[in-house]
Amino acid sequence: MLALFYIFIGIAIGVSFWQITRIMNLRDVIATDEDNRKQGKYSLWFMAFFYAMMIYCLIFMNVIMLPESASIEGEHDDILFNITFWLIGIVQFIMQFLIFYFTFKYRGSKERKAKFYADSHKLEMIWTIIPAVVLVVLVSYGLWQWNNVMDLSDAEDPIVIEVYSQQFRWDARYAGEDNTLGLGNVNYIKGINTMGVDMSDKNASDDKQVTELYLPKGRKIHFKFRSQDVLHSAYMPHFRAQMNCVPGMVTEFGFTPKFTTEEMRQNPEVIAKTIGINKIRKSKGEEELYEFNYLLLCNKICGASHYNMQMKITVVEQEDYDEWIAEQPTLASIIK
Amino acid sequence: MSEHHHKETFVTKYIFSQDHKMISKQFLVTGMFMGMIAVFMSMLFRLQIAWPETSFTIIEAFLGSHQTNGVMDPDFYLALVTIHGTIMVFFVLTAGLSGTFSNLLIPLQIGARDMASGFLNMISYWLFFVSSVIMVISLFVEAGPASAGWTIYPPLSALPQAIPGSGAGMTLWLVSMAIFVASSLIGALNYIVTIFNLRTKGMKMTRLPLTMWAFFITAIIGVVSFPVLLSAALLLIFDRSFGTSFYLSDIFISGEVLHYQGGSPVLFEHLFWFLGHPEVYIVLLPALGITSEIISTNSRKPIFGYRAMIMSIMAIAFLSTIVWGHHMFISGMNPFLGSVFTFTTLLIAIPSAVKAFNYITTLWKGNLQLNPAMLFSIGLVSTFVTGGLTGLVLGDSALDINIHDTYFVVAHFHLVMGVSAIFGMYAGIYHWFPKMYGRMMNKTLGYWHFWITIICAYGVFWPMHFIGLAGLPRRYYSNTAFPMFDDLLQINVVITLFALVGGIAQIIFIANFFISMYRGAKATQNPWKSNTLEWTTPVEHIHGNWPGKIPEVHRWAYDYSKRVDANDDDSDYLHGQDFVLQTTPLLEGEEQS
Numbered sequence: 001m002l003a004l005f006y007i008f009i010g011i012a013i014g015v016s017f018w019q020i021t022r023i024m025n026l027r028d029v030i031a032t033d034e035d036n037r038k039q040g041k042y043s044l045w046f047m048a049f050f051y052a053m054m055i056y057c058l059i060f061m062n063v064i065m066l067p068e069s070a071s072i073e074g075e076h077d078d079i080l081f082n083i084t085f086w087l088i089g090i091v092q093f094i095m096q097f098l099i100f101y102f103t104f105k106y107r108g109s110k111e112r113k114a115k116f117y118a119d120s121h122k123l124e125m126i127w128t129i130i131p132a133v134v135l136v137v138l139v140s141y142g143l144w145q146w147n148n149v150m151d152l153s154d155a156e157d158p159i160v161i162e163v164y165s166q167q168f169r170w171d172a173r174y175a176g177e178d179n180t181l182g183l184g185n186v187n188y189i190k191g192i193n194t195m196g197v198d199m200s201d202k203n204a205s206d207d208k209q210v211t212e213l214y215l216p217k218g219r220k221i222h223f224k225f226r227s228q229d230v231l232h233s234a235y236m237p238h239f240r241a242q243m244n245c246v247p248g249m250v251t252e253f254g255f256t257p258k259f260t261t262e263e264m265r266q267n268p269e270v271i272a273k274t275i276g277i278n279k280i281r282k283s284k285g286e287e288e289l290y291e292f293n294y295l296l297l298c299n300k301i302c303g304a305s306h307y308n309m310q311m312k313i314t315v316v317e318q319e320d321y322d323e324w325i326a327e328q329p330t331l332a333s334i335i336k
Numbered sequence: 337m338s339e340h341h342h343k344e345t346f347v348t349k350y351i352f353s354q355d356h357k358m359i360s361k362q363f364l365v366t367g368m369f370m371g372m373i374a375v376f377m378s379m380l381f382r383l384q385i386a387w388p389e390t391s392f393t394i395i396e397a398f399l400g401s402h403q404t405n406g407v408m409d410p411d412f413y414l415a416l417v418t419i420h421g422t423i424m425v426f427f428v429l430t431a432g433l434s435g436t437f438s439n440l441l442i443p444l445q446i447g448a449r450d451m452a453s454g455f456l457n458m459i460s461y462w463l464f465f466v467s468s469v470i471m472v473i474s475l476f477v478e479a480g481p482a483s484a485g486w487t488i489y490p491p492l493s494a495l496p497q498a499i500p501g502s503g504a505g506m507t508l509w510l511v512s513m514a515i516f517v518a519s520s521l522i523g524a525l526n527y528i529v530t531i532f533n534l535r536t537k538g539m540k541m542t543r544l545p546l547t548m549w550a551f552f553i554t555a556i557i558g559v560v561s562f563p564v565l566l567s568a569a570l571l572l573i574f575d576r577s578f579g580t581s582f583y584l585s586d587i588f589i590s591g592e593v594l595h596y597q598g599g600s601p602v603l604f605e606h607l608f609w610f611l612g613h614p615e616v617y618i619v620l621l622p623a624l625g626i627t628s629e630i631i632s633t634n635s636r637k638p639i640f641g642y643r644a645m646i647m648s649i650m651a652i653a654f655l656s657t658i659v660w661g662h663h664m665f666i667s668g669m670n671p672f673l674g675s676v677f678t679f680t681t682l683l684i685a686i687p688s689a690v691k692a693f694n695y696i697t698t699l700w701k702g703n704l705q706l707n708p709a710m711l712f713s714i715g716l717v718s719t720f721v722t723g724g725l726t727g728l729v730l731g732d733s734a735l736d737i738n739i740h741d742t743y744f745v746v747a748h749f750h751l752v753m754g755v756s757a758i759f760g761m762y763a764g765i766y767h768w769f770p771k772m773y774g775r776m777m778n779k780t781l782g783y784w785h786f787w788i789t790i791i792c793a794y795g796v797f798w799p800m801h802f803i804g805l806a807g808l809p810r811r812y813y814s815n816t817a818f819p820m821f822d823d824l825l826q827i828n829v830v831i832t833l834f835a836l837v838g839g840i841a842q843i844i845f846i847a848n849f850f851i852s853m854y855r856g857a858k859a860t861q862n863p864w865k866s867n868t869l870e871w872t873t874p875v876e877h878i879h880g881n882w883p884g885k886i887p888e889v890h891r892w893a894y895d896y897s898k899r900v901d902a903n904d905d906d907s908d909y910l911h912g913q914d915f916v917l918q919t920t921p922l923l924e925g926e927e928q929s
Contacts, residue, residue, distance in 0.1 A: 017847075020848075023781050024781070024848070024851050024856075026780055027857045028779065029776035029778065029779050029856070029857050030705075030707065031710075035779065039711065040706065042783075043706075046787065046791070053795070054798060057799055066805065066806060066807050074738075077734055077735060077737070077738060080735060081729070081735055084732065088726065091725060098696050098699075099718050099721070102702075102704075103714055106700070106704050108634075113897060113905065113909075113914070114701065114702045114914065115701035115905050116638065117637065117700075117701065118640065118641075119640070119643075123641075123693075124690065124694075127689060127693040128690055131686050135685055135686065135728075138682065138732065142682075142732040142733065143679070143734075149734060149737065150671035151671070167589070185586060186586045186588035186593050187593055196588065228588050229491065229495075229498060229587055229589040230491045230492040230495070231491065233740075233741065235741075240738045243666050244666055244668050246600070246667070246668045247491055247585060248584070248585025248587075248600055248601075249585075249602075249668060251668035277819060277822045280825070281819070290820065292820075297807075297818070299741045299809040300489070301484060301811045302492060302498075303411075304410040304411045304813075306811065306812065307812035307814055310817065
């Protein structure tokens with residue numbers, strides 16, 4: 001089979017060389033009316049291909065998209081995204097039509113004379129002002145939402161969690177009863193104190209270190225990120241959340257989970273995507289079926305296993321969360 | 337310039353030449369060679385993305401110790417994407433594009449005998465050559481070339497413990513880039529000085545062709561921003577080799593705490609993107625300038641809104657230096673800064689939109705001569721619009737949170753700067769090939785080249801947006817670790833097929849280029865019936881460009897299809913033909929445009 005493939009490639013290369021030398025013998029080099037006619041027609045054909053592809057992707061790739069935002073803060077992201085996407089979609093369809101249709105419509109010929117049209121202040125004003133107005137609207141909404149997401153000061157009773165990154169794993173630390181994280185620094189890393197928590201800090205003793213995130217639905221989560229070695233980025237696409245983890249500093253992000261993992265599994269978009277994935281998995285002979293889970297991924301190039309640096313996130317009801325967090329041992333009980 | 341003609345040897349004519357036309361060809365061929373390497377690399381890593389961990393003979397043959405049984409190592413995957421990006425952005429689209437056409441066209445289009453300093457011009461090329469050689473050598477060091485992404489963010493790029501490519505490979509990368517920056521700066525200063533001082537009589541700034549404006553402004557952006565990259569690289573070299581802590585702090589790696597205290601990678605990001613974003617326009621503006629010229633010539637129409645085009649180039653150039661933070665919305669910098677950068681970023685969409693509309697209006701009611709150069713220019717407008725529009729999504733900080741560093745970004749910048757600039761470069765080569773080599777390129781091959789390339793470019797990058805919206809991060813060696821991305825694999829296979837066909841199809845261009853150089857049809861003096869000064873020089877290259885006096889300029893560059901009666905489209909051409917050379921004096925009573 002492979003041999004056939006190589007033979008095929010060999011023949012293809014041979015034929016192309018033969019064709020290229022044959023074509024190179026043609027001496028006309030400047031587009032004639034005949035060329036303009038042909039290329040104008042191809043431009044229409046290309047437009048048809050391009051539109052077909054754009055529309056196909058827009059319709060049939062809907063199913064692979066991320067489902068609706070799983071955080072309350074992310075709702076406006078989705079709305080803003082939809083507005084922007086519709087807008088640029090419409091502009092794209094009009095502009096591309098004009099480009100390729102004009103190429104066809106005004107293809108050159110001996111009979112045609114181009115219009116001498118060098119300037120129109122009116123037109124230029126129009127297409128300076130319209131984009132400007134549209135952009136002002138988009139920017140205003142965008143900035144309002146940006147402040148909305150990034151401002152963590154007004155949250156009532158948030159749960160403080162530290163997400164800690166290193167090549168190539170994530171860990172997390174809950175702030176415990178006092179909801180205040182003990183200080184951390186790489187100098188304290190020793191033995192099982194893998195996150196470098198300063199155990200002499202009184203806030204540290206009730207902290208709880210875990211390898212998977214559990215979040216209660218409806219509570220604001222205040223994340224603080226640290227990195228031990230290189231840049232990482234904590235990317236939680238379902239929650240429309242992302243923040244870099246930077247060695248030497250603490251970065252922050254916050255959101256409020258809106259659906260539990262179980263609820264999200266019942267979401268029609270998620271069901272459709274899951275069915276699609278499992279169809280593919282079955283056809284490849286994978287035993288294990290895919291089940292929806294929230295994930296935290298690394299999204300900043302960090303080394304060889306960057307592509308496999310993940311942590312599972314489970315969103316549960318408040319009661320289940322309380323039960324789970326109570327089961328986790330405090331740092332003081334582990335690190336003596 | 338050097339009026340005294342001394343005897344030229346092979347070495348002074350072809351190697352250490354100080355003639356701008358020869359230097360431009362040197363830039364072009366070096367850029368094309370680097371481009372071939374980079375395209376080949378992208379084809380290799382596309383194989384891995386579409387068929388992860390599958391054995392390929394070609395990978396076994398080319399990757400040496402960086403593969404096992406024909407499967408590339410994850411480290412080397414990162415090396416490939418890093419070097420692909422570096423070569424494409426700097427070596428092909430900065431030096432290859434700007435270096436080639438600035439050198440060729442600036443003296444020819446403004447009416448000068450040569451660049452202001454032929455010697456510095458030669459130095460600029462040879463520094464570029466040396467930096468290219470070092471970059472290529474870095475591919476062969478034992479631990480592999482730089483692999484921290486083309487943005488080389490520390491600490492990853494600073495610590496060999498973090499990734500093997502950050503050893504000798506990274507050192508060579510930094511040295512190569514430092515030399516590259518020197519080359520760029522010398523080139524850019526030369527361009528600026530030449531355009532300011534050596535314009536021929538009558539060539540006012542407002543009569544310059546738009547190519548000149550684009551190269552001029554590009555050179556200015558380069559002078560403003562490239563030195564910052566040099567300082568960023570120098571500080572990184574200090575951190576790597578002399579134990580300083582500009583970018584590093586509180587690091588625990590390979591079981592030990594490193595001594596670095598008080599630095600911040602965010603500083604590097606600021607410095608890097610202070611060049612990195614203007615760099616996008618350093619790449620793009622020359623392509624847009626070339627397009628303006630070619631669309632106007634081949635539409636047989638004046639470029640629409642000449643002054644608006646200049647204003648938008650200037651606006652883009654100014655804004656490009658104050659938007660760098662949009663690469664860093666989620667870097668941990670103050671969210672307020674993010675707001676400011678969102679605002680400036682979306683502002684830049686306005687002059688860009690003006691340019692796109694002006695191109696389309698130039699096509700309107702034209703008499704389009706669909707030469708390969710024209711098709712590539714039209715293709716550029718198309719990809720520039722497609723890629724530019726998604727910029728509205730990415731530039732909005734609130735939306736960027738979720739698609740930052742995903743394939744959506746990859747699709748966006750490849751269309752708006754990668755494909756667009758490459759199209760501009762191709763357009764320029766097809767258009768000015770007769771000026772460079774005295775022969776014409778074959779148009780049939782040019783047509784094949786164009787249609788295959790644009791179909792493949794969209795076939796690769798349009799679906800890629802959707803993979804990004806599905807949440808797939810870029811620079812992942814494979815997606816198999818995440819079942820949630822299993823349904824993206826088929827799309828990746830399609831993308832890879834388009835990429836392979838598109839990559840291989842560039843052979844058509846290479847063949848056309850080199851065969852035409854020796855066997856192409858002989859060029860006439862003004863094959864495209866263009867107005868600009870370069871077409872008044874003889875086909876055979878001579879030192880000093882014009883045999884006699886440098887011609888005087890009497891009008892702007894865009895008097896195509898000028899009529900007797902400006903309001904009557906059916907009236908006769910004022911000058912009896914649909915183009916009027918810039919050297920033609922105004923007729924009695926003729927209005928200046």
